[in-house]
Amino acid sequence: MIKLHQFAPTWGIPNLSHFCCKLETYLRMAEIPYQTVDSLPGKSPKGKLPFIEDGNNKIADSDLIIQYLIQEHGDKLDTDLSPLQKANSIAMQRLLEEHLFWITLYTRWQYSEENWQVNKKAIFGGLPPVIRDIVAWVYRILIRRQIRGHGISRHNNEEIFQKGRTDLDALSDFLSDKPYFMGDKPTSLDATAYGFLINTLGCPIESPVKEYALSKQNLVDYCQRISAKYYSELSR
Ligand SMILES: N[C@@H](CCC(=O)N[C@@H](CS)C(=O)NCC(=O)O)C(=O)O
Structure with missing residues (x-):
C-alpha cells in the first residue's frame, strides 16, 4: 500500500x-488506499513534505505524486474536464500554491510572535526542550529566507493582506454557489483548494487573511462540506 509521509496531524485539521493536506484529500477523493507516516521534511528526497513510498518508488512533490498516481491508477478526478476547464484548474491551483500559500506562510513564520509560538509548538513541540528551541530558531531563519526569496515579505502588512484578499475574492467568485469548483463533482482542483483554504481559515493562526476568508460564507461552507464528507473522523 502507498505510504504517505507527512507532518503529524494537529489543530483539528487534516x-x-x-x-500534505492537498495530497491526502486527492487520495481520499480518488479512493486510492494509503497509510500515513508521521514525518519531517529532512526525511524527504527533496527536503519537503509530502512524499510517498510505493514499493521501491519514493516520490516527492504533490504534483509529481499526482501524475504518478494517475499513471498507476488512472485519472479518477479530471477526465470529464474540457481543455478550458483544465486550463482554469491549473491557473487556480497556481494561485493557491504559488501565491496564497506564501501569504499564509508569512502569517505563521513572520507576521506575529503569537502565531510563531503556535506554529513552533505544532511543528517542533515533540522535540526535547533545548533542541526544540535551537532547531526551531534555525528553521525559522531558513523559512523566512524562502519567504523573502519568493518576494511576498518585501511588502508591508497592508500590501500583503490586500493581495491575500484579492486571491480570496477570486476563489470565492470562481466557486460561486457550486458544490465543487468545477461543478457537481470533485476534481483535483478541489483537493488543492481544500488543502489551502482549510489551512487559511481553519487553523489557529490569526491574521487579516484568515478573517477575510472567514467572511466569505461560500468558502467556509465549502470547507465544512469537504471536511464532513472526506474527514468525518475529525468531527468525532
Ligand atoms: N512543491 C511542493 C511543495 C511542498 C512544500 O512546500 N512543503 C512544505 C510544507 S507545506 C515543506 O516541507 N517545507 C519544508 C522546507 O521548505 O524546508 C509540493 O507540491 O509538494
Whole structure:
C-alpha cells in the first residue's frame, strides 16, 4: 500500500501543511488506499513534505505524486474536464500554491510572535526542550529566507493582506454557489483548494487573511462540506 509521509496531524485539521493536506484529500477523493507516516521534511528526497513510498518508488512533490498516481491508477478526478476547464484548474491551483500559500506562510513564520509560538509548538513541540528551541530558531531563519526569496515579505502588512484578499475574492467568485469548483463533482482542483483554504481559515493562526476568508460564507461552507464528507473522523 502507498505510504504517505507527512507532518503529524494537529489543530483539528487534516494536516498543517497545505501540500500534505492537498495530497491526502486527492487520495481520499480518488479512493486510492494509503497509510500515513508521521514525518519531517529532512526525511524527504527533496527536503519537503509530502512524499510517498510505493514499493521501491519514493516520490516527492504533490504534483509529481499526482501524475504518478494517475499513471498507476488512472485519472479518477479530471477526465470529464474540457481543455478550458483544465486550463482554469491549473491557473487556480497556481494561485493557491504559488501565491496564497506564501501569504499564509508569512502569517505563521513572520507576521506575529503569537502565531510563531503556535506554529513552533505544532511543528517542533515533540522535540526535547533545548533542541526544540535551537532547531526551531534555525528553521525559522531558513523559512523566512524562502519567504523573502519568493518576494511576498518585501511588502508591508497592508500590501500583503490586500493581495491575500484579492486571491480570496477570486476563489470565492470562481466557486460561486457550486458544490465543487468545477461543478457537481470533485476534481483535483478541489483537493488543492481544500488543502489551502482549510489551512487559511481553519487553523489557529490569526491574521487579516484568515478573517477575510472567514467572511466569505461560500468558502467556509465549502470547507465544512469537504471536511464532513472526506474527514468525518475529525468531527468525532
Ligand atoms: N512543491 C511542493 C511543495 C511542498 C512544500 O512546500 N512543503 C512544505 C510544507 S507545506 C515543506 O516541507 N517545507 C519544508 C522546507 O521548505 O524546508 C509540493 O507540491 O509538494
